Amino acid sequence: MEGKVRWAGDEIEVLARWLVPGLLVLVAMVQVGLSLRTELTPWKGGGFGMFAVVDSPELRTVEILATTAGGEVVRLDAADFLASREWRSMRSMPMPGQLGRIGERVLSERIVPMGSRRDVALVQLGREGVGGDEGWWRPLYADDPVELEGVLVRSVELGWWKISYDGEGHRLLARRIGEPLRMGAGGGGGR
């Protein structure tokens, strides 16, 4: 090799041999421990548990039921309230404290029905609006039409869920992870 920087000494040679395998073992052992004790999915965290179990981050979600100031119970998508990087990490390792962070953001935002931007456009075209998207709402964005004012959220209920696979019955089931969290005036949405 040309123009090389060279280390000298056997100690460094030992480091060059054992540092990398040692790091892999350390990280993987921590990941195995965390996965067995917490909700960290075996797919993530450097323990090489991908394709080992059904329980992947894609099968985890947060259900958000918000009660608007007008008393309507609507559903929100957690991904709309978080940066994508934050949302991805949360689904790999759900923790109760994360729900509080999402809840605070929901309570501080104005929300609108999912299809309302299209509704405004349809009204301007002289057509009839479609009236939202089956109860799904989203935050009011800065670039939304001025006609959209949005409404405040009075209370919210948030809960972690995961889709589990029952091998014996070859069926999928939705299961709660932990207890739901209720925030805001009156203690939250609910079905």
Added chain:
Amino acid sequence: VSQEPGRLRRSLAAVLEQDSSGLVFRLTLLALLVHGPSGGALQTVLMVLAGAGLVLPRLAGHALLWIAIAAAMWWFHAGDLFWIDNHKYLMCYWALACALAALAREPAATLAWNGRWLIGLAFLFATLWKLLGGEYLDGSFFRYTLVADDRLAPLALWLGGIEPQELALAWELELELLSDPGAGGEATLPGGRELSRLALVLSYYTVAIELAIALLFLLPGGDKIRLAGHFCLLGFIVSTYALVPVFGFGYLLTIMGLSQIKGGGWRLRASYLGALVALELSQLL
């Protein structure tokens, strides 16, 4: 003009006879460039560094280049430890191994040592998880995955006795459960005996080949053990990544396998290079 054929011959010989560390460094730079992170600052940094290493031959095995690459990878991935895929961890380890090898007295031997341990340990933990998870020996992981993962749909349709309409409905049911989990309900997935048999075959094949690779790379042994390890690794790369296109992982395993070959093992070297070409070509299909 008469000197041109001689110069070409010398250049070709220089490529073929370069020590294995030169080839491994260059292929790793190529992997970072082609199958590195997509988007974000890390991609830009790696494109500049890996591109410079490939364009300037003196830089390809230079310690400072590899220290910069390893530092960038560890720095940018540090905030995403619970999200990044396992092959990104492996890429971080390998970049660090390249930096250490570039500093060591014998780069090729250092790369070979680290590659051997990384392959062996990664497959050991992968096998451990498949046994710990409890969804392999009864075939349940693949029974679900064959139906739920669209990448395995061709297998489910050809060998699992599933109809296309059943698959489409199963994907819809899963989406519906996920979008409104609190509404209750459960979804029974399609699949009978054929699917169960296929799931069991895939499960035992996966555990067997991964355990074999772990043992053949980790245990001490002579040339025959090493050769068996190479065959298993090549078999795994071809059989797995033809179905599940995690090319970054396949690429990295191929390069680490290549780093193990000493001296004149040109057939093995050609096999690994062939596997790399096959991985690239499979993306076109």
